[in-house]
Amino acid sequence: MTTTGEDHARGLTGPWWWGRWRGAVLDGSLALVSAVECGAEGIPFARDAGIPVSVGIVFGLIAGSVLLVRRKWPIAVVLVAIAITPAQMGFLLGVVGLYTLASCELPRRIIGALAGMSLLGTAVVTFVRVRQDMARGDLTLGDWFVPFAAVTTALGLTAPPVLLGLYVGARRRLMESLRERADSLERELQLLAERAEERAEWARNEERTRIAREMHDVVAHRVSLMVVHSAALQAVARKDPEKAVRNAALVGDMGRQALTELREMLGVLRAGEDVGRRVAGMPLAAVREAAAAAASRAVVEGGPGPEGPCLSELDELIGQSAAAGMVVDLSVQGEVRSYAAQIEQTAYRVVQEALTNVHKHAAGAKTHVRLAHRVSEIAMQVENEPPPEPGSASAAGLPSGGNGLVGMRERVVALGGVFVSGPTDAGGFRVSAVIPAV
Structure with missing residues (x-):
């Protein structure tokens, strides 16, 4: 020795x-x-x-x-x-x-x-x-x-x-x-171990942030719509029983959709734990080969993680908001084409979160959703007009954690895009994002 x-x-x-x-x-x-x-x-x-x-x-x-x-x-x-x-x-x-x-x-x-x-x-x-x-x-x-x-x-x-x-x-x-x-x-070796620990801690923080962002995007929109429909259900339960039945059915459908998405996310987390246990018993060379193969698949498939929502589901998303009483105007510019999974999922989440914010803070306000397909990028903008009855969001009991805009910005910036949000001169609110598509 x-x-x-x-x-x-x-x-x-x-x-x-x-x-x-x-x-x-x-x-x-x-x-x-x-x-x-x-x-x-x-x-x-x-x-x-x-x-x-x-x-x-x-x-x-x-x-x-x-x-x-x-x-x-x-x-x-x-x-x-x-x-x-x-x-x-x-x-x-x-x-x-x-x-x-x-x-x-x-x-x-x-x-x-x-x-x-x-x-x-x-x-x-x-x-x-x-x-x-x-x-x-x-x-x-x-x-x-x-x-x-x-x-x-x-x-x-x-x-x-x-x-x-x-x-x-x-x-x-x-x-x-x-x-x-x-x-x-x-x-x-000590420095490498310290740096590896720092990278592992950074990766854990990033993963926690990503999971929190996904949970927020999945739960906030569905639950917000459920709250809005529940409020409408209480208002029309005695006056219009048929509309109350429709609202109840919508609430049930949205709850089932939220549960389905949550089960998918929990399944991904459990799969990650199983992979971690398998990797713990593998030799270093096999771990490196597996990591390289996973990275190659991620590049080819457009990014890691499970298949999420895509832009073709925007019509259904806007239809759910319209069913909750929101007036939504969708306009699409440019030639519609498919993008990488991460790009489509990020664009979808930006529109979804923007609509959720309208439900929370400007219930009943007319909203304009614009989607532009450009040569090397995709742009989206969600702008709502001033709410007809100020304070209606708080009356519906919709809390806000202040993480929606932060999550949207993190998603867009992670793909090299630009995110801008803020109030309009007319008293409404605008969310704009541009994501590179190359």
């Missing part, structure tokens, strides 16, 4: 310049062994140099203990090892110092220069010592052995620690790079 850079940084709890306690213990142990080694080698050095043995031991102990700071000052450790090479001291100090130097973040030219100095010093000292041994008769080999021994010893004490240090340093840098990349990927 790998750790990220943040976890690695939190794990650096060692003393002073050590990242971890185990590193401090390791360096302390190496320094102790090196000090003992140099102290022991200081005895023959003191005898050869003609100085007190105690001085040689103390000198060796001090020189060997320099290994304790190999991580902090590796160059100093290598220089000390090179300096005590003529005394034939610091074998462990030189090997570990060169390894630490090669594994550090130092320029290659510095590493090469110090490694070359160590190689040259070891070769010279070995050459001199072997030559002295051969002169004393301790070695009886040929003259070829002197340079061979010097070169072999120098390479054996210099090349392996330098190469190992270079390898460990490169591996350490690679691990640090991988940790940084892991940190970067973790941050990116």
Whole structure:
């Protein structure tokens, strides 16, 4: 299991310049062994140099203990090892110092220069010592052995620690790079998760708004007509029983239509929940393929969602308003043609909501519905004249939530259209919308 850079940084709890306690213990142990080694080698050095043995031991102990700071000052450790090479001291100090130097973040030219100095010093000292041994008769080999021994010893004490240090340093840098990349990927994944959550929340809000808008369009118009017919039914129940029966039948038909549309919407919502449960158990690749296929179908079919009302049902819509006592004048300009499902549904809902507002706020007012089929767009306008009896809407008991115009604007703007509404100079109200049809 790998750790990220943040976890690695939190794990650096060692003393002073050590990242971890185990590193401090390791360096302390190496320094102790090196000090003992140099102290022991200081005895023959003191005898050869003609100085007190105690001085040689103390000198060796001090020189060997320099290994304790190999991580902090590796160059100093290598220089000390090179300096005590003529005394034939610091074998462990030189090997570990060169390894630490090669594994550090130092320029290659510095590493090469110090490694070359160590190689040259070891070769010279070995050459001199072997030559002295051969002169004393301790070695009886040929003259070829002197340079061979010097070169072999120098390479054996210099090349392996330098190469190992270079390898460990490169591996350490690679691990640090991988940790940084892991940190970067973790941050990116966190940002993506946050953005995905934001998009999901935005999608949920949009879906709630869409459902609220659909519920408003479906329920408000039907229920408004039902309220109007119910009021008329109360007014004529005793005077004209036959008209009361017709009004009651209309109220029943509108109630059934409203229930049918509500069942369709609830069916769509339940279908969406079933799809969500199926998607939750699907692999990511299958979800992406399904989403792409759904998007393609939506583009071909003209938009997502179930098939809604279309412009061919405007006559029936206006007939229902006329049956409720509203005088509605419909005029159509241009060549009648079919549009994408979303465009026709939006145009229908705009006219429907505008008529609903007339029922609510200007009951009995004459209304003009104009529909224009143009080359690259479709325009609609619903304008009502001042109501003959101000306050009739409130008398009928029709509340207003103030969301009708907002919903119409949202529908039209979502398709890239333009929506304008406001009172007229004559005291009526006008709703206009233009929707691109390309």
